[in-house]
Amino acid sequence: MIIAIPFYSQFGVSVGFLVTLFLQLILIIIDQTLYLCRNVHDKLYFRLFQIIAVHIWFFFVLPEVIRTKFRDNVAAQFWYIFKCIYFGYSSIQIRLGYSKCIVGNFLMKCFNYVNQGLYQIYLCILFLRGLQTMIDWMFIDATLDLMNCIKLEDIYSSVYLIKCARWAKEKYSTESGVPWSKATKYCIDDSLLILSILLILFPLCILFMFISLFYQPNPLIEPIYEMTATDIDLVEYIDADYNNLCTSIYSSDIEARIGIMNFLNI
DSSP, X not given: OTTHHHHHHTTTOOHHHHHHHHHHHHHHHHHHHXXXXXXXHHHHHHHHXXXXXXXXXXXIIHHHHHTOOGGXXXXXXXXHXXXXXXXXXXXXXXXXXXXXXXXXXXXXXXXXXXXXXXXXXHHHXXXXXXXXXXXXXXXXXXXXXXXHHHHHHHHHHHHHHHHHHHHHHHHTOXXXXXXXXXXXXXXXHHHHHHHHHHHHHHHHHHHHHHHHHXXXXXXXXXXXXXXXXXXXXXXXXXXXXXXXXXXXXXXXXXXXXXXXXXXHTO
């Protein structure tokens, strides 16, 4: 994370935005760990700590980092609203307790186009399924090693997609050997094409939106003094000149020292 901050900062990405994303990822991993361990009491303490930390971060730390007040930061306001909604649903889970079945993807419970589309979007997110599989394998009793658990997840994924295809074939059955009409093909193909373009551009739009809201360029300051000089007028500044300047600044002339310090503080 420390190595990545200077790399992204040179492209105009705010340090506060990167730190917020990194902390959010850490909180998600800790929350998933508590969920798999079915530890309600620790989740209650973790949620209280998270509520206090989020308010300190959004109202005190982040405004100092990006030099923007919370009421003027639209992205931070949306993020804060989503966090409040999440805290509300999490409190219901703490009050009612965890469900008996905590393993498995909730999108694989039903077989329809909506769940299938959302599950395929989930598969397209890089490293997300691998990260979830590693966390599940780490905190749940398992007789298989990590690589076999990843292979088993791939098998479950393939079986789920095959079941969705069979459901679609049974619900919207077509006669074998009959070609599809051009209107149907164009509607399906155009819809999938537009959806693919939106999925590609959506992360970029979100990134540029956060960059424009979090990144504050330095204001232009008018120069105090301007001058022009030719090669003849340029004089080399040597160490002796620097020493004389330091002696003049820290001399016994108090009025001169105060004048120079006032000039430096302008």
